[in-house]
Amino acid sequence: MQSAYDPEKRKLLSVLSHSSVFFASLFFFIGVPLGILLISEDPIVKENAKEVLNFHFNIWIYEAIIAILVFSFIGIPLAWLLTPFFFLFHWVTPILAILKSLNTPDEPYRYPFIFRFL
Template structure:
């Protein structure tokens, strides 16, 4: 079965780009919806990977928040910029890869894969 490469690019980029709306908790709903609606296996793999990345971001955010609270903000001041890079840079790479190589799903490095 052939899949539309433009649709594949758009849906895959949308899955990975949804993390940029993470201040809205429902941002994870975008890749979840795409996972259930799409029949394209590459898009489904990208959606699963985006969901895993959301979960990892939330876990690391909670850990940094607790550490910042316990150290009166000192560790938050140090770990905040590192978390910012972790939160923004990998999805940018994922979008670039999804648009440049639509036949392969992107895998985020250094994350736990729950789904």
């Protein structure tokens, strides 16, 4: 399928959105995909930016659940079981999203196991 949008720009903006997960500054990791969502006219880039924002919201929810479990006496063993899976999910899926954006830029990446708010 031939796209009317620049494939290199699409790759760059999609990868930039997905890689924002790895930056610690709140403004940067929310601001980059939000800015890309608002500025870009490319529908695939917009879809990737929305997906990254949804991923961030889900990460915050999962972190809150694990924190509540840690601070509750009964939930401590469950938190110990869930934490390694959470960290794998938090770090591996954005890497997979970056690789997919580089290899098939004409398809948006859909993160698994998240609720979509946007």
